[in-house]
Every structure is written in structure tokens, then in C-alpha cells.
Amino acid sequence: MNLRRDVFQAIADPTRRAILLLVASHAMTAGAIAANFDTARPTVSKHLQILTECELLKQEQQGREMIYHLNATKMKEIADFIEPFRQLWDDRFNKLESIMKNYQSKK
Amino acid sequence: MERKTKVHAETDKQELVITREFDLPLELLFKAYVEPDIVAQWMGTNVLKLESKKHGSYQFETTDPKGNKHRFNGVIHEFVPNQKITRTFEMENTPLSVQLEFLEFEPLTDDTSQLTMHVVYRSVELRDQILKLPFAQGINMAHNRLQDVVSKLN
Numbered sequence: 269m270n271l272r273r274d275v276f277q278a279i280a281d282p283t284r285r286a287i288l289l290l291v292a293s294h295a296m297t298a299g300a301i302a303a304n305f306d307t308a309r310p311t312v313s314k315h316l317q318i319l320t321e322c323e324l325l326k327q328e329q330q331g332r333e334m335i336y337h338l339n340a341t342k343m344k345e346i347a348d349f350i351e352p353f354r355q356l357w358d359d360r361f362n363k364l365e366s367i368m369k370n371y372q373s374k375k
Numbered sequence: 376m377e378r379k380t381k382v383h384a385e386t387d388k389q390e391l392v393i394t395r396e397f398d399l400p401l402e403l404l405f406k407a408y409v410e411p412d413i414v415a416q417w418m419g420t421n422v423l424k425l426e427s428k429k430h431g432s433y434q435f436e437t438t439d440p441k442g443n444k445h446r447f448n449g450v451i452h453e454f455v456p457n458q459k460i461t462r463t464f465e466m467e468n469t470p471l472s473v474q475l476e477f478l479e480f481e482p483l484t485d486d487t488s489q490l491t492m493h494v495v496y497r498s499v500e501l502r503d504q505i506l507k508l509p510f511a512q513g514i515n516m517a518h519n520r521l522q523d524v525v526s527k528l529n
Contacts, residue, residue, distance in 0.1 A: 285386065285387070349506070349507060350382050350384055350506055353382060353505075353506050353507075354380055354381070354382040354393075357380050357382070357393055357395070358379065358380035358395075360417055360418065360419075361379070361380050361395045361397070361417075361490075362379075363416070363417040364397070364404075364407045364417040365397050365398060365399060367407065367413060367416050367417055368397075368399050368403045368404065368406070368407050368413070369398070369399070371403065371406075371413070372399075372400075372403055
């Protein structure tokens with residue numbers, strides 16, 4: 269549960285969301301990612317660290333450079349956070365449907 | 376199994392769209408939004424007021440398992456039978472700001488229909504907060520209430 273909260277904090281930041289979008293297209297080095305932002309390199313590094321700790325990014329050493337990949341499994345967990353909300357409406361609508369079917373047959 | 380109710384929420388947008396196909400003729404689907412006693416059953420609320428007309432308003436009240444009462448209200452801006460309802464929705468005594476809802480009812484076949492619910496929130500943050508409510512609380516009160524009603528019926 270705590271881990272999930274951390275994930276949501278991680279994606280609450282616009283720079284971190286931008287990083288995820290960048291890396292979603294293809295794996296990138298820290299330098300290549302930082303080149304896309306006006307913010308200082310250490311700031312970007314900090315964001316990368318947070319995203320890695322939340323397992324949204326995976327690191328891979330390639331020579332002298334660190335390559336960052338998107339962790340698709342973790343990203344799916346975020347997509348799933350809508351699920352309880354969807355389920356709530358699905359239950360309500362199922363109820364609506366069964367009530368109205370009874371209503372119809374009584375007529 | 377195909378999910379009948381779909382929620383479309385794009386990142387960084389202060390809106391979401393809920394769609395649902397019903398095995399009900401359009402008129403019956405619309406009726407479920409207009410008849411106070413039917414609304415009360417499927418929403419699991421007391422309907423204190425429901426004026427289904429332009430410039431009308433509504434107020435619902437739910438009771439949580441602890442006996443606390445929660446009220447919701449809104450104003451109806453557009454009311455076109457079997458087509459659309461445009462209304463506001465607000466949870467009373469909460470910091471959550473009012474939201475705007477566009478409900479569109481469409482026939483699919485003689486026996487099936489579709490509802491599209493387009494909800495606009497005050498901000499992206501507020502939308503995300505509301506989306507996470509059932510998730511964060513683990514237990515959603517309205518949901519629980521609904522479960523209670525359903526289990527009593529069975």
C-alpha cells in the first residue's frame with residue numbers, strides 16, 4: 269500500500285511524468301534524458317533516482333553509461349488505480365440494469 | 376469477460392468519460408435517472424429532491440455504516456427526455472469542489488442503449504483525487520451501501 273502511494277507521489281510531479289513519457293518511446297541514457305530538460309543535471313538525476321526507487325524505471329549499466337527503461341508492469345499498476353472507481357460505477361449500473369429489467373417485466 | 380462500464384481518463388486532463396452499454400431500451404434507461412424511487416434503489420441513496428427539468432435541482436442523502444449522513448446536490452441545466460441531462464454535482468461539507476456532468480443517452484438497438492457520462496472537474500488534481508478515493512480509502516462508503524442493499528435483496 270505504501271509502495272503504491274509512493275508511485276502516485278512519483279507521478280504527481282510534471283518533470284517525472286515527462287521523463288516517463290520520454291523513456292516510454294525507447295530506453296535512454298541519463299545524459300540523453302537530461303538533455304531534454306532545462307533543469308540542472310543533478311535535479312534530473314534526483315528524479316531518475318525517485319522513479320527507479322518506485323520501480324517505474326529500470327536501470328541497466330551499459331559501458332560507462334546508465335540506461336533507463338520503462339518498467340511496463342509497474343506502469344500498469346498505475347493504470348489499475350482507476351479500477352476501483354470503474355468497479356463502483358459498474359456495480360451501480362449493473363444494479364440499474366437489473367432494477368429496470370424487473371420494472372419492464374412487471375409491466 | 377468484456378467490461379461493460381469503461382472509464383476513460385487521460386493524464387493531465389481535468390475530465391473523464393464513463394461509458395456503459397445497457398441491455399435496456401433507451402426509455403427505460405432514461406427512466407432510471409428520472410423516477411426518484413428508482414434512482415434511490417440503484418444509487419443507494421435517499422432522494423430528498425429531484426426536479427427533472429431545466430433549472431431544476433436535486434439533493435440526495437446517503438447513510439454510511441456508522442450512521443453518518445452524507446448529502447449530495449446539484450442543479451440541472453439541460454433536460455431533454457431520452458437524450459441528455461446536463462447537471463452539476465457537489466458533495467456537501469467536503470473540500471471537493473463542484474463538478475459538471477454531461478449525460479448523453481443514445482439508443483443502440485430497440486432493446487439496448489448507451490450512456491456517456493462526461494465529467495469535468497475544477498482541476499486535474501481534483502479529478503485525480505476523486506479517481507483515487509475508492510482506491511485510497513480501500514472501502515468506498517457508497518459502494519458499501521450498495522453492497523448492503525444488494526445483499527438484502529438476494
